[in-house]
Amino acid sequence: MDKGFDDVVVSTRVRLARNIKNLPFPKRLSGQEEIYSVLMKGVKEACDELFETRFYKMCDIDSLLAQSYVEKHLISNDLIKNVNFGALAVNKDEDVAVMINEEDHIREQCITEGFDLDGAYRKLLGVDEKISEKLDIAFDKKLGYLTACPTNLGAAMRASVMVFLPALTMTKKIGSLINELQRLDFTTRGVYGEGSGAQGFMYQISNQATVGKSEEDIIKLVKKTVGSIIEIERKERENLKKTRGVELQDKIMRAFGVLTNCYLIDSGEFMELLGYVKLGVALGYIERDMNKINKLLTLSQPAMLCMLAAKVLQPRDRDKARAALGRKFLEK
Amino acid sequence: MDKGFDDVVVSTRVRLARNIKNLPFPKRLSGQEEIYSVLMKGVKEACDELFETRFYKMCDIDSLLAQSYVEKHLISNDLIKNVNFGALAVNKDEDVAVMINEEDHIREQCITEGFDLDGAYRKLLGVDEKISEKLDIAFDKKLGYLTACPTNLGAAMRASVMVFLPALTMTKKIGSLINELQRLDFTTRGVYGEGSGAQGFMYQISNQATVGKSEEDIIKLVKKTVGSIIEIERKERENLKKTRGVELQDKIMRAFGVLTNCYLIDSGEFMELLGYVKLGVALGYIERDMNKINKLLTLSQPAMLCMLAAKVLQPRDRDKARAALGRKFLEK
Numbered sequence: 001m002d003k004g005f006d007d008v009v010v011s012t013r014v015r016l017a018r019n020i021k022n023l024p025f026p027k028r029l030s031g032q033e034e035i036y037s038v039l040m041k042g043v044k045e046a047c048d049e050l051f052e053t054r055f056y057k058m059c060d061i062d063s064l065l066a067q068s069y070v071e072k073h074l075i076s077n078d079l080i081k082n083v084n085f086g087a088l089a090v091n092k093d094e095d096v097a098v099m100i101n102e103e104d105h106i107r108e109q110c111i112t113e114g115f116d117l118d119g120a121y122r123k124l125l126g127v128d129e130k131i132s133e134k135l136d137i138a139f140d141k142k143l144g145y146l147t148a149c150p151t152n153l154g155a156a157m158r159a160s161v162m163v164f165l166p167a168l169t170m171t172k173k174i175g176s177l178i179n180e181l182q183r184l185d186f187t188t189r190g191v192y193g194e195g196s197g198a199q200g201f202m203y204q205i206s207n208q209a210t211v212g213k214s215e216e217d218i219i220k221l222v223k224k225t226v227g228s229i230i231e232i233e234r235k236e237r238e239n240l241k242k243t244r245g246v247e248l249q250d251k252i253m254r255a256f257g258v259l260t261n262c263y264l265i266d267s268g269e270f271m272e273l274l275g276y277v278k279l280g281v282a283l284g285y286i287e288r289d290m291n292k293i294n295k296l297l298t299l300s301q302p303a304m305l306c307m308l309a310a311k312v313l314q315p316r317d318r319d320k321a322r323a324a325l326g327r328k329f330l331e332k
Numbered sequence: 333m334d335k336g337f338d339d340v341v342v343s344t345r346v347r348l349a350r351n352i353k354n355l356p357f358p359k360r361l362s363g364q365e366e367i368y369s370v371l372m373k374g375v376k377e378a379c380d381e382l383f384e385t386r387f388y389k390m391c392d393i394d395s396l397l398a399q400s401y402v403e404k405h406l407i408s409n410d411l412i413k414n415v416n417f418g419a420l421a422v423n424k425d426e427d428v429a430v431m432i433n434e435e436d437h438i439r440e441q442c443i444t445e446g447f448d449l450d451g452a453y454r455k456l457l458g459v460d461e462k463i464s465e466k467l468d469i470a471f472d473k474k475l476g477y478l479t480a481c482p483t484n485l486g487a488a489m490r491a492s493v494m495v496f497l498p499a500l501t502m503t504k505k506i507g508s509l510i511n512e513l514q515r516l517d518f519t520t521r522g523v524y525g526e527g528s529g530a531q532g533f534m535y536q537i538s539n540q541a542t543v544g545k546s547e548e549d550i551i552k553l554v555k556k557t558v559g560s561i562i563e564i565e566r567k568e569r570e571n572l573k574k575t576r577g578v579e580l581q582d583k584i585m586r587a588f589g590v591l592t593n594c595y596l597i598d599s600g601e602f603m604e605l606l607g608y609v610k611l612g613v614a615l616g617y618i619e620r621d622m623n624k625i626n627k628l629l630t631l632s633q634p635a636m637l638c639m640l641a642a643k644v645l646q647p648r649d650r651d652k653a654r655a656a657l658g659r660k661f662l663e664k
Contacts, residue, residue: 246652250595257593263582320578 006290007282008230009115010162010202010297013073014124014219017147017156018106018131021138025148026085026101036085039105039135043089043098046130051091058086064312067303069097073111073162078102096127103148104156106131113291115226117159117219144211154211159222162191163229166201166279167236174203177229185209186225199268200275200297205229241283252280259326264319270300270326277330288330296329338622339614340562341447342494342534342629345405346456346551349479349488350438350463353470357480358417358433368417371437371467375421375430378462383423390418396644399635401429405443405494410434428459435480436488438463445623447558449491449551476543486543491554494523495561498533498611499568506535509561517541518557531600532607532629537561573615584612591658596651602632602658609662620662628661 019025023035040055047053058066058080069075069090074097079086087100099107108131110124131137138146145156152158168174178188191202205226207218240248255276259265265273278293280286298304305321306313313321351357355367372387379385390398390412401407401422406429411418419432431439440463442456463469470478477488484490500506510520523534537558539550572580587608591597597605610625612618630636637653638645645653 246595250597250655253593253595254590257589257591258586259589261585261589263578263585265582323582 005115005230008163008165008233009226010164010294011073011111011113012116012120013109013111013160013162014117014120015110015158015160016108016124016128017104017145017152017158018108018128018135019138019146019148020105021136023105023138026082026103026105027148036087036101039100040087042134043087043100043106043131046127046134047089047091047096047098050126050130051093051096053089053091056088056090058088059083061088064303064306068301068307071301071304072298074109075099076102096123098127098131104152106135113294115161117161117223121159121215121219151209154209155213155215155218157210157215157218158206159218160204160206161222161226162202162204163226163233164200164202164275164278164282165229165233166275167240168233169201170240171236173236177232181205181225184225186222200271200278202275202297237279237283248283249280249285252276252283252285256280256286256330260330261327262323264316265323265326266315266319267300267302267322270322271297274300274326287332292329296326299329300325337447337562340495340497340565341558342496342626343405343443343445344448344452345441345443345492345494346449346452347442347490347492348440348456348460349436349477349484349490350440350460350467351436351470351478351480352438353468355437355470358414358435358437359480368419368433371432372419374466375419375432375438375463378459378466379421379423379428379430382459382462383425383428385421385423388420388422390420391415393420396635396638400633400639403633403636404630406441407431408434428455430459430463436484438467445626447493447562449493449555453491453547453551483541486541487545487547487550489542489547489550490538491550492536492538493554493558494534494536495558495565496532496534496607496610496614497561497565498607499572500565501533502572503568505568509564513537513557516557518554532603532610534607534629569611569615580615581612581617584608584615584617588612588618588662592662593659594655596648597655597658598647598651599632599634599654602654603629606632606658619664624661628658631661632657 020035020039044055066075066080069088070077070080072094074090074094075088076099079088079099079102082101085101089098090096095111097109099109108124108127110120110127112120140146144154147153147156165174168177181188185208187206187208189204191199191204207222210218255273259273259277274293274297277286278290281288281290281293299308300322302318305318305325308325309321352367352371376387398407398412402409402412404426406422406426407420408431411420411431411434414433417433421430422428427443429441431441440456440459442452442459444452472478476486479485479488497506500509513520517540519538519540521536523531523536539554542550587605591605591609606625606629609618610622613620613622613625631640632654634650637650637657640657641653
């Protein structure tokens with residue numbers, strides 16, 4: 001992980017969409033059990049050659065485990081819903097996931113900590129090459145990779161960077177930034193997927209259309225754009241510190257005081273306060289490991305808390321467990 | 333200080349009202365400079381024989397110092413307003429104050445930490461005997477001591493105990509307790525004088541009419557009544573702990589977290605949060621010295637903060653100084 005950007009970038013994710021030649025897309029696949037087995041076999045063989053890998057059919061995966069993979073951004077809720085033909089391969093390090101029959105037949109994903117588009121893409125390329133050896137992937141010389149949704153045609157690649165933008169959020173400049181990104185063909189989402197608001201000042205920024213662009217072009221473009229956003233956010237923070245230093249420090253340290261002392265806290269408040277604590281670490285008000293704070297963001301999610309407790313927790317018990325986790329993780 | 337009651341009782345105050353024979357009460361004293369000197373001379377001689385004492389005329393006392401005496405409950409705002417004929421004697425330990433020309437010609441006061449009506453009355457009796465030697469005090473065999481307000485006639489004594497009633501406040505049972513006390517001829521006030529709300533869950537309970545009662549009767553009655561209130565509050569706390577333990581601990585520890593970390597805090601929020609911290613100490617959730625917390629209650633008041641800084645502070649600077657004081661005092 002490149003620590004040089006950990007004041008702004010949380011994680012990087014690259015995703016490739018692939019489909020099998022002459023096969024209906026997943027939404028029209030009902031009744032074709034045979035093809036499901038072909039897909040499963042190909043992905044399994046490819047992954048096994050690369051990593052120690054765990055395989056799950058969505059019809060029998062433990063629902064808490066599945067939800068925890070969503071919270072780790074390894075899989076989507078749409079995959080979970082496809083109990084008939086959905087399947088999943090996850091490597092032991094949990095940085096590579098292959099979804100079978102989500103929107104496309106195959107979606108390969110690599111997620112890394114920090115700002116590392118090249119690293120994530122390189123790792124994913126290894127996976128993609130193996131899978132292409134095992135399965136007959138649909139590719140058109142003019143259109144590129146064929147995908148269920150036309151916006152994914154071409155490189156069929158989405159490169160996403162999860163960024164932490166507290167200063168741009170507090171100053172309300174985030175709105176015009178999102179508009180500007182839209183104009184540049186980028187999508188900005190709250191952290192927990194499409195449509196959700198930005199919790200803990202976190203946004204996921206990714207490229208949109210990929211037709212006519214090479215994978216390298218996309219990586220370069222996303223890298224450059226996120227680089228500019230990092231600069232703007234940093235300037236905005238310096239400005240906030242200069243003009244409203246005491247108010248900012250007060251807000252940050254109160255959040256830290258609550259998180260290190262509370263006994264009950266819901267997910268929304270936790271994310272909000274942890275956002276302030278994260279900013280406090282970035283600005284040097286609080287001495288804690290940024291990586292540990294990012295881990296806490298994931299571990300404090302509902303399914304993760306149940307996984308840690310090794311049982312299903314009711315909301316009030318999750319609020320208790322979340323508070324205990326926060327106190328423990330933020331201890332000096 | 334008796335630590336046995338410090339979970340409920342903050343301080344005890346006894347006050348005696350005295351007036352000079354055949355003299356108009358302070359409100360009608362204008363133009364009689366001569367009598368003012370007589371009063372001053374008598375009080376000064378009496379106090380000098382007992383303590384190292386500081387004397388002030390209200391026309392030239394430093395206004396911050398005067399306000400800090402109000403915050404310490406040694407004098408009233410009414411005394412400060414009487415710039416023509418008001419004067420004040422305060423002993424070095426700041427537990428005895430004699431106000432000249434407040435509502436009565438002389439008001440003798442003793443304030444002690446904890447629950448100590450006998451101690452406060454004993455000390456005050458020494459002061460009263462000395463003053464009675466020096467000045468010709470108005471006393472009627474049938475009515476007792478003569479006072480400006482008829483409710484003070486008789487023993488002319490008010491015995492007050494400042495109590496901390498968080499559980500009765502949170503459960504809203506305080507309302508019927510105050511009504512019951514009223515019926516028993518007791519007055520209940522918020523901490524900072526008549527009419528003010530109860531800040532930090534603190535109430536001042538004192539006897540009302542004194543005609544036909546001896547000083548000893550009054551002390552005994554107040555002691556017994558406050559004793560019952562202590563019992564009720566303690567029971568209510570145990571009940572809260574049993575029925576809403578986690579919620580209570582969460583509320584208390586959040587308050588502690590904010591007070592030990594914030595950088596800006598106004599007086600109202602500070603008092604409220606310190607009330608929760610005080611309860612946390614009483615319930616054993618927080619290990620701190622109760623006496624130190626009580627000191628913080630006084631030191632965090634506006635004039636006290638200016639006295640500590642040795643200059644007049646604007647509201648925002650007081651909020652900064654108050655936050656710094658809280659962090660320092662609550663450090664382990």
